[in-house]
Amino acid sequence: MKKIIKILFIQLSKLPFSILYGISTFLYFLIYYIIRYRRKIVQNNLLIAFPEKSEQERIQIQKEFYKNFTDFMIELIKTFSMKEEDYDERIKFVNLEVAQQCREEKKDVILLIGHMFNWEWLTGISMDLNLEHTYAVYKKVANNFFDQGVHESRARFGTIPLSVKEVVRTMLKLPNDGSHAFLFVADQSPYKSRIHYELNFFNRLSPAFNGYDKIARKKEYAIVYVDMVKVKRGKYEAHLKRILPDNDKFRENEIVEKFYTELERNIKTNPSLWLWSHKRWKYTSGIDYQL
Numbered sequence: 001m002k003k004i005i006k007i008l009f010i011q012l013s014k015l016p017f018s019i020l021y022g023i024s025t026f027l028y029f030l031i032y033y034i035i036r037y038r039r040k041i042v043q044n045n046l047l048i049a050f051p052e053k054s055e056q057e058r059i060q061i062q063k064e065f066y067k068n069f070t071d072f073m074i075e076l077i078k079t080f081s082m083k084e085e086d087y088d089e090r091i092k093f094v095n096l097e098v099a100q101q102c103r104e105e106k107k108d109v110i111l112l113i114g115h116m117f118n119w120e121w122l123t124g125i126s127m128d129l130n131l132e133h134t135y136a137v138y139k140k141v142a143n144n145f146f147d148q149g150v151h152e153s154r155a156r157f158g159t160i161p162l163s164v165k166e167v168v169r170t171m172l173k174l175p176n177d178g179s180h181a182f183l184f185v186a187d188q189s190p191y192k193s194r195i196h197y198e199l200n201f202f203n204r205l206s207p208a209f210n211g212y213d214k215i216a217r218k219k220e221y222a223i224v225y226v227d228m229v230k231v232k233r234g235k236y237e238a239h240l241k242r243i244l245p246d247n248d249k250f251r252e253n254e255i256v257e258k259f260y261t262e263l264e265r266n267i268k269t270n271p272s273l274w275l276w277s278h279k280r281w282k283y284t285s286g287i288d289y290q291l
Contacts, residue, residue, distance in 0.1 A: 013080035017234055020074045027070040032063065038277040042066075045276045049202040049267070064272035068117045071233060075118050084157060087124035091236045098240040099129050099181070102222035106178040109222045110212060112243070112255075114187040114263040115275035116228035118236055122183060125238070126158040132179035135162040135170070139188065159183070168215055176219045184212055186259055189280060195289045197253055201260050205285045210256045217250050225262040230273055 012020075031037045042065065046058045053061075082090075102109045109129075113119055126134035136159050162170060167182070174180055188209045190196075195207040216223060227239040243258045245251070267274045283289055 009077055010080045013077050013082075017078070020078060021071065021233060024067075024070040024074040027073065028067050031070060032066040037066075041279060042276045045280055046271075048204055048281055050271070061271045062276075065274075065276050068230065068272050069275075069277065072117045072120075075234070076120055079120065084124075084127060087121065087127065087157065090234055091118075091121045091124060091238060093125060093128045093238050093240065095240040096128055098224055098242050099131075101242070102224070103131070103178040105222065106176075107220065107222040108174070108176045108178060108180040109182070109224055110216050111181055111183045111224050111226055111240075112186045112212075112259045112262075113183070113226040113228065114266065115185060115278070116263075116266060116270070117230060117273045117275075119185055119228065121236060122226060122238060123159040124157055125181075125183070129181055131181050133160055133174075134158065134181045134183065135160045135167075136183045137162050137164060137167050137185075139164050164211075168211075171215050171219060176221065182221075186212065186256075187263060189278070189282070192283055192289055195283065195291070197256065198285055198291060199253075199257055199260055201280075202264060204281055206281060207283055207285075207289065208256055208260065210253055213250075213253055213255050216255055217252070220249075223250075223255055223258075225259060227262065227266050228273060229270060 032039075039062075042062055043058070046053075046061060050058060050061070078086075099109060111122075111125070113122060123136050138161050162182070171182065186209065190207055190209045197210040198205050198207050200206070201208070215221075223243040225241045225243050227241055229237040229239065231237055241262065243255065243262070245254060285291070
């Protein structure tokens with residue numbers, strides 16, 4: 001059955017973007033108006049993040065989010081058959097000289113991004129960075145079929161999928177010589193039992209995953225934030241921005257704080273591009289967890 005589904009998805013992915021985005025429009029009406037997928041979660045998250053906006057403004061962001069969400073679903077399917085020239089046409093990397101500077105400094109790079117659409121297409125960055133190895137750190141998806149599909153799509157153009165269970169061991173083993181990059185989708189919410197750090201995110205105390213902070217400081221990696229912009233349907237720009245310490249070296253969790261500062265700015269600039277359907281503020285400090 002899984003093989004049949006995979007064949008169907010591959011065949012679907014071969015359809016032109018014009019038809020696929022027509023399917024996306026249909027899915028938007030189905031998911032938003034009929035199924036009402038996670039509508040209450042999205043509404044609550046937007047109220048927390050933008051209390052100063054009117055209800056009508058938040059509804060507009062909500063609708064645009066669901067349109068971007070269904071586009072993302074279709075774009076994820078499209079990756080099954082995308083070619084190198086498709087990536088070149090669909091996503092443009094801006095400020096690549098930042099990566100060049102890191103290479104000249106003989107420093108490996110940690111690329112940090114949030115769940116900004118379309119973060120999955122960032123795996124094509126390996127073709128532009130022209131490094132020995134580019135790794136995309138991933139957390140296993142519950143659905144085995146989609147987990148395998150995403151895993152394969154990430155690996156097609158040279159990006160190496162790297163499990164969160166393997167990442168620290170791999171980073172410690174490799175020399176920090178400017179020939180490697182590690183892509184982290186870093187706004188994951190940690191499990192309640194693994195909350196070790198919290199910060200203010202949209203004026204709300206939020207548990208934050210900080211596993212990359214210690215290894216980044218230990219190995220003295222270069223830190224780069226990837227700012228996502230949706231130029232139009234199916235066209236994105238990824239702007240690379242160097243994150244620097246306030247002093248000579250990063251203090252503990254300074255990288256995490258600066259990442260979330262950049263992410264919040266990115267979201268405020270393009271609010272419908274963030275994944276509002278996940279429960280970002282599901283845990284309350286002092287009630288659900290203690291630090």
